Amino acid sequence: QSALTQPPSASGSPGQSVTISCTGTSSDVGGYNYVSWYQQHPGKVPKLMIFDVTERPSGVPDRFSGSKSGSTASLTVSGLQAEDEADYYCVSYTGSSWVFGGGTKLTVL
Amino acid sequence: QVQLVQSGAEVKKPGSSVKVSCKASGGAFSRYTISWVRQAPGQGLEWMGGIIPTFGTANYAQRLQGRVTFTADESTNTVNMELSSLRSADTAVYYCARLSGSSWYREVDYWGQGTLVTVSS
Numbered sequence A: 001q002s003a004l005t006q007p008p009s010a011s012g013s014p015g016q017s018v019t020i021s022c023t024g025t026s027s028d029v030g031g032y033n034y035v036s037w038y039q040q041h042p043g044k045v046p047k048l049m050i051f052d053v054t055e056r057p058s059g060v061p062d063r064f065s066g067s068k069s070g071s072t073a074s075l076t077v078s079g080l081q082a083e084d085e086a087d088y089y090c091v092s093y094t095g096s097s098w099v100f101g102g103g104t105k106l107t108v109l
Numbered sequence B: 001q002v003q004l005v006q007s008g009a010e011v012k013k014p015g016s017s018v019k020v021s022c023k024a025s026g027g028a029f030s031r032y033t034i035s036w037v038r039q040a041p042g043q044g045l046e047w048m049g050g051i052i053p054t055f056g057t058a059n060y061a062q063r064l065q066g067r068v069t070f071t072a073d074e075s076t077n078t079v080n081m082e083l084s085s086l087r088s089a090d091t092a093v094y095y096c097a098r099l100s101g102s103s104w105y106r107e108v109d110y111w112g113q114g115t116l117v118t119v120s121s
Helices: none
Strands: A009-012 A018-023 A035-040 A047-050 A064-069 A072-077 A086-093 A098-100 A104-108 B003-006 B010-012 B018-025 B034-039 B045-052 B057-060 B068-073 B078-083 B092-099 B108-111 B115-119
Touching: A009 A018, A018 A086, A018 A104, A035 A064, A035 A072, A047 A064, A072 A086, A086 B045, A098 B045, B003 B092, B003 B108, B010 B018, B018 B092, B018 B115, B034 B068, B045 B068, B045 B092, B057 B068, B078 B092
Parallel strands: A009 A104, B010 B115
Antiparallel strands: A018 A072, A035 A047, A035 A086, A064 A072, A086 A098, A086 A104, B003 B018, B018 B078, B034 B045, B034 B092, B045 B057, B068 B078, B092 B108, B092 B115
């Protein structure tokens, strides 16, 4: 199972919006509505930001949203804040396992 | 509040095995899937597989099949991950992670603190 494809980096200024893509195949992202996004600050444990493509856990700001079109899922961060600077990973169910994206480093300029 | 507490850091020789434990407290244990995810230094997250303690059903990542074993002890609310034939590429932080249900497609709602395993001669 190949890793999902994410851009290595993304950036935006405070207050702007940034979208991070996560491209897979019909065997993972395109075949299931079980895509999650995790935020990880350096040296910290990952934190769930989005699950089931669009769902946001309680406590996660509504600035974070998820979507999917075909085999590409996306995470959008609106109203960027300094604390959003982190690595972001997508992960998809494949029917029997998980596959992660390579991660995107989000920089707030 | 659910907590997953993992065993401490390990340093191992190539070719040896390592066992990392993950003890759950503060919530139901058996009916939730416990997955394992690892992260090599400076690298991304890699799914290793998981186990549903109440069924003893384990699921392993294909690339680790044959080298990794998950076991669960319901009496102590502990899940163990054992990785054998260690090589330098296995140097990583190993996380246990509780999924929000017993289904394999559920998301992680709680993470362990991570255990650094270093493989070095």
